[in-house]
Amino acid sequence: MNAFNSGDEGFTPSPRSSAGDTASLRPPVRGAWFDPIFEYLCLSAATLLLASLGGLVISLAIGGWPALSHFGWSFFTSTTWNPVTDVYGAAGAIAGTLITSFVALALALPVAIGIAVYLVEFCPRAIARPIAIAVELLAGIPSIVYGMWGLFIFAPLFAEYVQMPLMMNAAPGSLAEKLFAGIPNGANILSASIILSIMILPYMAAVLRELLMTVPPQVREAAYGLGCTPFEVVTSVIVPYIKRGMIGVVMLGLGRALGETMAVTFVIGNAHGFPDSIFASGATLASTIANEFTEATGDLHTSALIALGLVLFIITFTVLALARLLLSSQKY
Amino acid sequence: MIDLADTATPAAAIMNEPPYDELVLEARNVDFFYGKNQALFGVDLPVRRNAITALIGPSGCGKSTLLRVLNRIYALYPGQRAVGRVVLDGEDVLHEQRRLPWLRKRVSMVMETQTGADPIEEEQVLRVGTDLARLRARVGMVFQKPTPFPMSIYDNIAFGVRIYHRKSKAEMDEIVETALRRAALWDEVKDKLHSPGLGLSGGQQQRLCVARGIAVEPEVLLLDEPASALDPISTAKLEETLVELKKDFTVVIVTHNLQQAARIADYTGFMFLGRMIEFGPTNDLFLQPKSDKTRDYVTGRFG
Ligand SMILES: Nc1ncnc2c1ncn2[C@@H]1O[C@H](COP(=O)(O)OP(=O)(O)OP(=O)(O)O)[C@@H](O)[C@H]1O
Numbered sequence: 001m002n003a004f005n006s007g008d009e010g011f012t013p014s015p016r017s018s019a020g021d022t023a024s025l026r027p028p029v030r031g032a033w034f035d036p037i038f039e040y041l042c043l044s045a046a047t048l049l050l051a052s053l054g055g056l057v058i059s060l061a062i063g064g065w066p067a068l069s070h071f072g073w074s075f076f077t078s079t080t081w082n083p084v085t086d087v088y089g090a091a092g093a094i095a096g097t098l099i100t101s102f103v104a105l106a107l108a109l110p111v112a113i114g115i116a117v118y119l120v121e122f123c124p125r126a127i128a129r130p131i132a133i134a135v136e137l138l139a140g141i142p143s144i145v146y147g148m149w150g151l152f153i154f155a156p157l158f159a160e161y162v163q164m165p166l167m168m169n170a171a172p173g174s175l176a177e178k179l180f181a182g183i184p185n186g187a188n189i190l191s192a193s194i195i196l197s198i199m200i201l202p203y204m205a206a207v208l209r210e211l212l213m214t215v216p217p218q219v220r221e222a223a224y225g226l227g228c229t230p231f232e233v234v235t236s237v238i239v240p241y242i243k244r245g246m247i248g249v250v251m252l253g254l255g256r257a258l259g260e261t262m263a264v265t266f267v268i269g270n271a272h273g274f275p276d277s278i279f280a281s282g283a284t285l286a287s288t289i290a291n292e293f294t295e296a297t298g299d300l301h302t303s304a305l306i307a308l309g310l311v312l313f314i315i316t317f318t319v320l321a322l323a324r325l326l327l328s329s330q331k332y
Numbered sequence: 333m334i335d336l337a338d339t340a341t342p343a344a345a346i347m348n349e350p351p352y353d354e355l356v357l358e359a360r361n362v363d364f365f366y367g368k369n370q371a372l373f374g375v376d377l378p379v380r381r382n383a384i385t386a387l388i389g390p391s392g393c394g395k396s397t398l399l400r401v402l403n404r405i406y407a408l409y410p411g412q413r414a415v416g417r418v419v420l421d422g423e424d425v426l427h428e429q430r431r432l433p434w435l436r437k438r439v440s441m442v443m444e445t446q447t448g449a450d451p452i453e454e455e456q457v458l459r460v461g462t463d464l465a466r467l468r469a470r471v472g473m474v475f476q477k478p479t480p481f482p483m484s485i486y487d488n489i490a491f492g493v494r495i496y497h498r499k500s501k502a503e504m505d506e507i508v509e510t511a512l513r514r515a516a517l518w519d520e521v522k523d524k525l526h527s528p529g530l531g532l533s534g535g536q537q538q539r540l541c542v543a544r545g546i547a548v549e550p551e552v553l554l555l556d557e558p559a560s561a562l563d564p565i566s567t568a569k570l571e572e573t574l575v576e577l578k579k580d581f582t583v584v585i586v587t588h589n590l591q592q593a594a595r596i597a598d599y600t601g602f603m604f605l606g607r608m609i610e611f612g613p614t615n616d617l618f619l620q621p622k623s624d625k626t627r628d629y630v631t632g633r634f635g
Pocket residue numbers: 366369371389390391392393394395396397398476
């Protein structure tokens with residue numbers, strides 16, 4: 001973060017021509033007068049960003065403080081979220097957020113890699129471009145559209161063809177029965193994860209494709225030149241070549257999934273508490289905020305919702321920071 | 333086996349002594365196109381087994397392009413196209429059977445009864461996919477630009493070997509060491525075998541790539557200016573290695589260093605503007621060139 005403000009003292013372009021004697025030898029560069037101004041413009045842009053980020057964190061902290069101080073640690077460990085009795089615990093929403101995001105990532109990543117590798121390595125040029133453009137367009141679809149599609153089309157089909165058969169066929173008292181328990185309406189943790197994965201899929205595929213295209217053709221040629229099959233080239237040379245970037249893609253996808261609000265709110269069922277089966281209704285941090293903010297009346301309720309925002313911010317920030325850490329510890 | 337002797341190719345015309353049975357690889361009348369740009373015009377190149385064949389010629393004359401045809405690396409790019417024949421041990425490697433081989437065979441059998449076409453030729457074309465990989469395993473290539481893989485120095489070499497053979501740790505250590513010694517790189521990297529190959533200097537990377545190419549032991553090794561970034565001592569060591577490798581491999585080397593060609597090559601081809609101007613035993617080409625262009629080039633009057 002402080003890479004931005006290293007400009008203010010660490011690096012000052014030394015105008016040697018001001019020493020007098022060299023000035024006569026070489027006329028100053030014509031645009032030189034603009035340089036300091038340019039530097040300050042960049043600095044103020046960076047400062048603005050940091051200031052607004054700082055302001056955001058501080059106001060979240062202040063807004064969430066009443067709830068946090070009232071409930072203490074139990075705000076993070078309790079799964080009870082009850083606006084009627086004014087008792088708020090975020091554990092259910094935190095779990096919902098993490099579970100749906102990681103499941104979505106696990107579902108989307110292999111497919112995204114497959115799409116990107118196919119487009120770059122195998123697909124005939126003539127159709128690779130249109131497909132790539134289509135993928136990028138898909139990535140730009142607003143999430144509320146995914147949410148509506150999920151609620152009206154996907155959830156009923158999911159309930160009828162996946163949830164029901166699984167529930168019906170689970171032996172009573174078995175582990176499967178526990179795992180598949182829930183209201184068969186298609187609005188649950190798993191369908192939210194699937195919708196999320198469909199949502200982040202085109203985005204990840206598009207970024208991965210860009211990444212794959214940065215692999216120098218010579219590296220690819222050298223691998224084929226050794227007699228590698230396309231599979232060996234992709235797995236042993238190309239993927240290692242972009243693995244730094246891949247971690248970035250994973251984290252971006254995860255970041256998007258963590259904060260996604262509308263698509264999830266539509267299909268997760270919006271029930272508080274810790275999800276106890278894959279077909280249980282649940283809630284995420286973002287969906288809880290979206291659902292309740294307009295109707296939050298009590299000060300404590302509002303404060304608890306703001307505290308959820310703070311938690312979401314911290315989780316997302318941690319994920320991105322971890323990504324940085326992983327990236328910088330890469331050897332190659 | 334295709335009978336090479338009875339086709340009077342231009343290659344036969346410019347060769348001084350033709351022991352055709354020794355040919356391991358031969359390009360015949362190859363045209364090459366980068367999209368619409370033609371880069372090779374009817375090029376012939378006979379490559380003799382266990383000999384070093386050098387290609388010389390001014391920059392941009394098509395030397396790299398010719399190498400890229402020989403192991404079909406150009407096939408990675410849809411716009412690039414070669415016409416003609418490249419024969420490896422009697423097998424045409426330039427054409428491939430795309431799909432429905434049985435249908436092709438039927439058709440060619442019918443065709444044969446009608447036109448007298450040779451049905452064996454159809455059988456000998458390459459199949460797509462694994463065969464292309466097999467071809468490149470037999471005709472290895474070291475490229476003009478060094479391209480270490482994103483792994484350790486050790487793995488850069490072991491990687492290629494692992495594709496073909498399962499080796500014990502000790503065996504692999506030995507293979508890696510031998511390859512690095514042969515490429516005159518061992519002494520510089522023996523203490524940091526497990527650091528990244530991309531961390532080496534340009535000349536070291538070049539030798540690493542040569543070592544990688546040698547380690548997989550191809551029948552024919554294509555080297556595109558393997559010494560362009562090397563100091564005289566490493567160059568001399570590399571040349572020594574190539575001469576020694578002749579016992580087991582066949583080498584085709586592109587070089588801008590005429591002395592290098594004269595020192596190590598048994599045969600030399602001079603290319604100019606996409607054509608093979610002259611090809612023959614190195615001594616003849618340097619001492620009694622038949623073409624004025626060749627004479628001008630080898631005596632340093634142009635290029
Ligand atoms: N990828 C490409 N697309 C289009 N034209 C190309 C491409 N690569 C090479 N060419 C053209 O083909 C011709 C032959 O190039 P090639 O690389 O074979 O020359 P070269 O003899 O290896 O030269 P050098 O000694 O500089 O390496 C040149 O005119 C070049 O402009």
